Amino acid sequence: MQPLLKVQALSKSFNLRASLFSRKQFSVLKNISFCLEKGETLAIIGETGSGKSTLAKLLAGAGTADSGQIYLDGNIIEDNGVRDTQCRHIRMIFQDSEASLNPGLTIGDMLDDCLQYNTSLDKETRVEKIKVTLAKVGLLNDHQHYYPHMFSGGQLQRVALARALILDPKVVVLDEALSSLDPSVRAQTVNLLLKLQQETGLSYILITHHLSLVRHISDQLVVLEHGEIVEYGRTEDVFQAPKSRVTQKLFNC
Numbered sequence: 001m002q003p004l005l006k007v008q009a010l011s012k013s014f015n016l017r018a019s020l021f022s023r024k025q026f027s028v029l030k031n032i033s034f035c036l037e038k039g040e041t042l043a044i045i046g047e048t049g050s051g052k053s054t055l056a057k058l059l060a061g062a063g064t065a066d067s068g069q070i071y072l073d074g075n076i077i078e079d080n081g082v083r084d085t086q087c088r089h090i091r092m093i094f095q096d097s098e099a100s101l102n103p104g105l106t107i108g109d110m111l112d113d114c115l116q117y118n119t120s121l122d123k124e125t126r127v128e129k130i131k132v133t134l135a136k137v138g139l140l141n142d143h144q145h146y147y148p149h150m151f152s153g154g155q156l157q158r159v160a161l162a163r164a165l166i167l168d169p170k171v172v173v174l175d176e177a178l179s180s181l182d183p184s185v186r187a188q189t190v191n192l193l194l195k196l197q198q199e200t201g202l203s204y205i206l207i208t209h210h211l212s213l214v215r216h217i218s219d220q221l222v223v224l225e226h227g228e229i230v231e232y233g234r235t236e237d238v239f240q241a242p243k244s245r246v247t248q249k250l251f252n253c
């Protein structure tokens with residue numbers, strides 16, 4: 001059986017200024033390959049600057065790789081830097097949700113914009129979809145009339161989740177999306193994510209520094225060092241017997 005998501009030999013470099021008159025290529029991701037199954041969570045950990053966020057953005061289509069392929073359900077959605085722009089099945093949630101939401105738009109208008117831009121649903125269907133999606137993430141229908149500043153941090157992450165889910169994605173990438181939440185709100189959000197996963201078979205890619213969270217919710221673990229995968233396996237196996245020096249160092253912190 002083919003995996004839901006297959007990432008194959010993805011590489012990315014940035015062109016940086018080396019001096020006043022010269023530039024150099026800085027390789028951020030090298031030959032990244034992994035697979036993710038439907039209904040599973042893959043965590044990506046690594047030291048600061050190891051390339052986690054860059055990888056998250058490439059997966060979600062907020063940037064393209066220099067080379068390599070991304071397959072979703074067996075269909076190629078990125079091939080050597082050319083992205084299928086119609087693919088809306090991988091969505092991303094950031095740490096600072098408020099910064100990623102337009103402060104001048106109500107939540108309902110923001111979700112409706114998302115639907116209008118990406119689908120051909122009529123007004124009545126869009127209204128129903130917004131209502132159902134808000135309920136899915138534990139928000140009230142009335143919340144669609146609120147502006148972002150009227151929500152707490154935990155509620156904002158639910159709004160960000162609603163914005164991701166409204167297009168019925170198969171994979172949600174969470175880039176430190178739970179890090180700024182206080183422990184009890186984080187636990188509630190994790191429970192919501194697990195419930196959605198159980199109900200819909202959604203898959204997650206979780207980027208976080210919280211190792212207890214990684215162990216609690218991920219099935220597989222990728223460890224990055226200087227843009228390369230130095231460890232990849234079932235989460236519990238890696239926690240039981242970390243092989244790479246950097247994994248051991250991260251676990252001992």
Ligand SMILES: Nc1ncnc2c1ncn2[C@@H]1O[C@H](COP(=O)(O)OP(=O)(O)OP(=O)(O)O)[C@@H](O)[C@H]1O
Pocket residue numbers: 014016028046047048049050051052053054055
């Ligand atoms: N647009 C860019 N232009 C140039 N260099 C970049 C760009 N984006 C990221 N980098 C560099 O790529 C490297 C990896 O950055 P990235 O943010 O992916 O790491 P990270 O593992 O997510 O780090 P952190 O845990 O601190 O968020 C860093 O050295 C960063 O400075």
